[in-house]
Amino acid sequence: MGVPLFAAFKNIGKERIGGIWSEVFIECGNVMKEQHIDAGEAWRMAIESKGVNIPLNESDWQELSDFGEMLGKSDRHNQESILDLEKENLEMMESKAKEAMNTKGKLYKNLGALSGAAAVILLI
Amino acid sequence: MQGKDRIEGFNKLLSTYLPDRIKKAVSGIKDEYINELEEIRVRSGLPLMGVFSGADYFIGAEGYLSQNPQYALNITEKEVNTLFLLLCEQSIYAYQDDIIRGFVTLKGGHRAGICGTVVYEGDNIKAIKDISSINIRFSRQIKGCACNVFHQLIRNRQDIYNTLILSPPRCGKTTVLRDLCRLISQGNDSNKFEGLRTAVVDERSELAASFRGVPQNDLGPRTDVLDGCRKSQGIEMMLRGMAPQVIIVDELGATGDVDAVKMAWNAGVRIIATAHAFGLEDFKRRLGVGQLAAKDGFERIVILGMDNGKRWAKVMDENGNELSVLAQNNRMSYGLYGERSYGNHSVNQARRETACYIKAHRNPP
Numbered sequence: 383m384g385v386p387l388f389a390a391f392k393n394i395g396k397e398r399i400g401g402i403w404s405e406v407f408i409e410c411g412n413v414m415k416e417q418h419i420d421a422g423e424a425w426r427m428a429i430e431s432k433g434v435n436i437p438l439n440e441s442d443w444q445e446l447s448d449f450g451e452m453l454g455k456s457d458r459h460n461q462e463s464i465l466d467l468e469k470e471n472l473e474m475m476e477s478k479a480k481e482a483m484n485t486k487g488k489l490y491k492n493l494g495a496l497s498g499a500a501a502v503i504l505l506i
Numbered sequence: 507m508q509g510k511d512r513i514e515g516f517n518k519l520l521s522t523y524l525p526d527r528i529k530k531a532v533s534g535i536k537d538e539y540i541n542e543l544e545e546i547r548v549r550s551g552l553p554l555m556g557v558f559s560g561a562d563y564f565i566g567a568e569g570y571l572s573q574n575p576q577y578a579l580n581i582t583e584k585e586v587n588t589l590f591l592l593l594c595e596q597s598i599y600a601y602q603d604d605i606i607r608g609f610v611t612l613k614g615g616h617r618a619g620i621c622g623t624v625v626y627e628g629d630n631i632k633a634i635k636d637i638s639s640i641n642i643r644f645s646r647q648i649k650g651c652a653c654n655v656f657h658q659l660i661r662n663r664q665d666i667y668n669t670l671i672l673s674p675p676r677c678g679k680t681t682v683l684r685d686l687c688r689l690i691s692q693g694n695d696s697n698k699f700e701g702l703r704t705a706v707v708d709e710r711s712e713l714a715a716s717f718r719g720v721p722q723n724d725l726g727p728r729t730d731v732l733d734g735c736r737k738s739q740g741i742e743m744m745l746r747g748m749a750p751q752v753i754i755v756d757e758l759g760a761t762g763d764v765d766a767v768k769m770a771w772n773a774g775v776r777i778i779a780t781a782h783a784f785g786l787e788d789f790k791r792r793l794g795v796g797q798l799a800a801k802d803g804f805e806r807i808v809i810l811g812m813d814n815g816k817r818w819a820k821v822m823d824e825n826g827n828e829l830s831v832l833a834q835n836n837r838m839s840y841g842l843y844g845e846r847s848y849g850n851h852s853v854n855q856a857r858r859e860t861a862c863y864i865k866a867h868r869n870p871p
Contacts, residue, residue, distance in 0.1 A: 383718060384600035418522065420596050455591065457633045458599040 387421050387454045388414035405432040410450070425450030442475060515614050516540055516644070523612065523642075525588045527567065528554060531579045534569020546642045550586040553578030590637045593618045603734070606631045607710075615645035615715030615722030645715055647723045651678075652685035654832050656694070658821040659686070659778075659806050663698050666690060666752065668776050670799060672783040673810035678817060679780040680756055682810065684713050684723060686778055687754045691726020702776075704729045705750035707740030713756055738762030745773050752776045761794045768798075777804075785809060786826055799824075 385393070388411045395407030410428035414421060426447050429436075438446070452464045520529050531554055532546060545557035546565075553575040554565045563571040564578030572578065593610050594601040604610045610618045622637040659666050669686075673679045693701030708714050708731055714721035716733040725731065730748050732740045737755045744750055753770050755763075758781045767777050783789035786807050790796045798804060801824070809820040819832040 383604065384597070384602070386595040386597035386600045388595065388597075390597075414596060418592055418596075420591065454594075454597040454599070456598055457602050457605075461599045 384458070388412075388424075391421075391424075402433075402436050406436075420455070421450035421453035422448070423450075425453075442479075445471065445475060516543075519612070519614060519616060519642075519644075523589065523592045525585045525592070527579060528581070528585060528589065531565050531567050531569055532556075534567075535565065535571070536569075539571070544644055544646075547639070548581050548586060548589055548642070549639045550581060550583045550637075552581060554581055586637055586640060589640055590620065593640070602633070605634055608634075611711050611715060611717055612642075613717045613722070615647070615717070617643045617645065617712075617715070619643065645722065646681075647684060648681055649685060649688065649724070652682045652689060654830075655682060655808055655819055655821060656686055656689045658808075658829055660699050664700050664702070666702070666776055666778070667805040668771065668803070669778045669806040669808060670758075670789070670804040671778075671780040671808040671810065672786065672789050673780075674784055675782060677810040677812050679782075679810060680712050682808070682819075683754065683756055683778065683780050684725065687713065687729060688724055688726040690752055690754075690778070691728040701726065701728050702751040703749065704752045704754060705744040705748050706731045706754045707735055707737050707744060708733050708756070709735060709737050709740065710756065713754065736760070736762070738766040741766035741770055745770060745775065750775055752778060754778045756780050757782065758795050758798070759792075764794050764798060779804075786822065 390411070391407045391414065392411030395404045395409075395411065399407060406428050409432045410421070410424045413419065413424040413427050417424070419427075429443070429446065449468060453461065456464070517533075520533055524532060528546075528548065535543065535556070539558065542558040543556050544559065547555040547557070549555075555575075555578070556563055556565050556571070558571070563573060564575045565571060566577050567579045570577070591598070593612065594605075598605070601610050605620065608619060610620065612618060619641040620634060620637055621639040622634045624631055625633040625635060659669050661667050671679050671683055671686075687704055687706060691701050691704040693699050704726060706713050706725060706729060708716065711733055713723070714725055714731040714733060715723050716731060719733070721729075721731050730744070730750070732744060735743065737758065738760060741753055741755065744753055753775055755777070756779070758767070758779045767779070770777050781789055781792075781795065783792070786799060786809065790799050799807065803824065805824045806829075807822045807824070807826070809822070811818050811820075816833065821829045821832075823829060
């Protein structure tokens with residue numbers, strides 16, 4: 383039996399990612415575990431409650447709110463493809479943010495950490 | 507206590523896994539009938555059904571029971587999908603190994619069998635998608651059900667006979683084996699039998715019903731469990747690594763099982779095993795494993811059966827001589843094996859009341 387998503391989210395929050403995303407991941411794992419809801423809904427609830435101070439613009443939030451939508455709903459092979467796609471998407475967002483580094487100095491670091499987390503969800 | 511524990515476990519299961527409408531329907535069933543509930547069958551586009559002491563009844567939206575499906579709660583495709591995700595803790599990939607074996611083991615030792623569209627990769631099942639049916643089977647460990655059989659299997663205070671339990675499906679082989687494991691492992695003062703180091707190779711996760719590595723059933727204090735491992739490999743691994751005195755396996759049958767059992771015997775380790783068969787002669791005719799019941803093979807044979815709803819058990823020596831025949835009074839209780847009770851509620855009383863309840867609710871309001 384592999385690691386279920388709620389535990390993966392909590393592990394990432396505690397051990398694999400630091401800073402402001404840590405709380406979001408832990409909250410997402412807790413909400414999934416306690417309320418028995420899917421990753422998409424739990425992720426949206428977590429970023430609404432714990433992600434308010436993360437400096438991202440509206441379109442970035444829009445992209446990120448769909449992050450968990452497909453997680454957990456298919457087999458491992460399919461999940462890996464979804465996460466690869468998600469990682470590419472986050473890397474694109476990160477590079478765009480880097481271009482606008484002067485105005486959004488801290489932003490790309492946040493997205494970079496998140497894309498790293500996407501890659502490890504199924505590995506732990 | 508068993509009845510109370512069962513209802514508590516059942517309520518936990520309801521709150522964790524069942525979608526709202528199904529939860530409401532099942533929680534509407536009275537506690538005393540819940541005691542008789544063995545399975546909940548959820549099928550896409552079909553009525554919700556329960557199996558109560560072996561009998562099928564459809565379950566209405568408020569929990570009334572009927573043999574007429576038209577009064578039952580009709581299950582939607584979405585509800586089956588939601589239930590499947592809940593059973594997998596919203597993480598299908600994490601349960602993939604279980605899913606391709608056709609079931610998911612749940613906390614508490616319960617098990618959900620699944621049907622859908624099978625996806626192959628080469629000769630192996632890769633996935634099951636488009637889930638159409640789910641059968642939640644409630645685990646029930648019946649402590650004491652093997653006591654009388656156990657007495658016949660003791661060689662001396664520190665040793666037992668190599669034993670083979672035979673029966674057709676649904677006659678209680680696994681239940682008896684599970685209780686034998688517990689008794690062998692913990693020892694028994696009245697028989698002056700000292701407990702033995704017991705290793706369980708639980709290929710189908712039915713004996714221990716391990717959930718995340720923790721056995722959900724009590725298999726005794728000297729028991730080690732190798733979960734999900736093939737018997738042929740597991741027996742060898744246990745011999746090498748765990749130094750058991752007894753190895754317990756369910757459902758011998760694969761060709762590799764014969765060599766593994768012989769390897770254990772050569773190492774001086776006892777084997778307690780089950781197999782599907784209608785009797786000793788039937789088993790002996792089996793290719794491969796049949797030879798294990800020949801001379802120098804199993805020393806005690808336990809045959810389990812059911813006639814007209816009554817269970818019985820027959821214990822024989824290696825020559826087929828009957829040592830004892832244990833009968834019982836009731837299909838559900840294990841009679842001479844050890845009475846099962848639900849607090850003050852006897853099984854017969856529960857069955858009578860279930861029948862009255864079902865009759866009274868045949869025409870729902």
